[in-house]
Amino acid sequence: MKLKSPSLLYIIWMIIFTIIPMILVLFFAFTDNSGNFTFDNILNVGRYSSIFLRSIGLGGVSTIVCLALGYPLAYIISKIQVKSQSIIIMLIMLPMWMNFLLRTYAWMTILENNGLLNKLFSIFGIPPISLINTSWAVVLGMVYNFLPYMVLPIYSAISKIDKRIVEAAQDLGAGRRKVFSKVLLPLSVPGVISGITMVFVPAVSTFIISKMLGGGSNILIGDLIEMQFLGSTYNPHLGSAISFILMILILISIGIMNQFDDSDEVAINTNYR
Numbered sequence: 350m351k352l353k354s355p356s357l358l359y360i361i362w363m364i365i366f367t368i369i370p371m372i373l374v375l376f377f378a379f380t381d382n383s384g385n386f387t388f389d390n391i392l393n394v395g396r397y398s399s400i401f402l403r404s405i406g407l408g409g410v411s412t413i414v415c416l417a418l419g420y421p422l423a424y425i426i427s428k429i430q431v432k433s434q435s436i437i438i439m440l441i442m443l444p445m446w447m448n449f450l451l452r453t454y455a456w457m458t459i460l461e462n463n464g465l466l467n468k469l470f471s472i473f474g475i476p477p478i479s480l481i482n483t484s485w486a487v488v489l490g491m492v493y494n495f496l497p498y499m500v501l502p503i504y505s506a507i508s509k510i511d512k513r514i515v516e517a518a519q520d521l522g523a524g525r526r527k528v529f530s531k532v533l534l535p536l537s538v539p540g541v542i543s544g545i546t547m548v549f550v551p552a553v554s555t556f557i558i559s560k561m562l563g564g565g566s567n568i569l570i571g572d573l574i575e576m577q578f579l580g581s582t583y584n585p586h587l588g589s590a591i592s593f594i595l596m597i598l599i600l601i602s603i604g605i606m607n608q609f610d611d612s613d614e615v616a617i618n619t620n621y622r
Contacts, residue, residue, distance in 0.1 A: 374596075377589035390590035397573055397591065404569040405598070407484060407559075408552035411491035412499075415548045416541070418492070419499035423540075424533075426500075427507040438504070441497050453490060453561050460486050460562065482564030490558040495551060499544035506540025507533065542606050550599055570595055 381387045426437050444452060459465045460480040467477040480486055510533065518528050556571025563569075570591065577588025 374589045374592055377586050378593045379590075381586060390586045391594070393587055394590050394594050397570075400568055400570060400573055401594075401598070403567070404553050404571075407487055407491070407567075407569065408549055411488050411495065411552045412545055412549045414488065414492050415496050415499040416545065419496055419544060420503055420537075420541070423500050423504035423507055426504050434508075438501070441500055444493075445497055449494065450557060452494060453558055456486075456490055456493065457481065457561055460489075481562065482566065484563065484567055487559050487563040487567050487569075490562045491548075491552045491555065494558065495548045498547040498551075502543035502547065503537060503540040506537040506543075510536050538609075542609065546603055546606055549602060553599065554595060 378390055379386055379388070381389065426434055429437070457464075461467075462477055462479065462481065464481070466480065470476070470478065514536070515528055515532055518532050523531065553569075554571050556569060556575050559567050559569040560572055574588050574591050574595070576582060577584045577591065
């Protein structure tokens with residue numbers, strides 16, 4: 350079978366930008382400075398287990414907050430007029446048109462000890478609160494930057510739900526809570542799963558947010574990898590090993606989320622038969 354030109358271009362793209370980088374990561378992760386095969390780099394990753402746990406913890410908290418904020422927002426957007434929906438979606442996407450670094454710098458200006466937030470507090474007689482260089486500042490930065498990735502897939506899933514299904518449930522006597530828990534929520538699960546994945550993966554691997562808002566006491570996996578390649582402790586072999594372990598953890602997380610998605614789909618299909 351002859352490959353069509355779009356398929357050939359896609360394969361070339363995958364080879365250059367996915368397969369070759371993966372091979373390089375694996376090569377450096379399992380070799381030493383002399384190019385000899387070794388497991389030492391993988392074993393040394395265990396020394397940074399606390400950083401992995403911190404990254405997963407903060408990434409998980411950020412994902413939960415994004416879900417708690419994003420689902421109601423996506424639901425509200427899906428219920429208003431179509432023209433207004435486009436405007437609100439554009440407003441949600443608007444911060445993403447700005448450089449990621451500039452957005453994070455803006456939050457530094459807001460959260461620092463003499464920042465806008467503490468100046469606002471002083472107007473009401475509230476003493477300055479130390480907000481910058483804390484774990485909560487990192488979570489806030491993650492939520493701000495990654496919330497659109499939660500809202501958009503959930504909004505897409507909810508807006509595709511057939512209104513006749515909701516009307517049928519209401520006609521059968523289901524109240525608002527029943528309609529939400531038995532119809533809307535199960536049918537929007539694919540969007541929720543996509544949103545969780547799209548937020549959790551970049552949140553766990555981020556490094557700019559944690560460096561600028563969290564300070565030196567809130568180093569995450571991304572910071573650790575960056576230090577191995579760009580810092581004074583230059584060690585691309587250890588950096589590749591950390592990246593390899595991170596990829597495995599992310600793939601496991603995605604696999605677990607997909608299992609929830611499959612099981613929910615089976616339950617939905619069973620309920621509607």
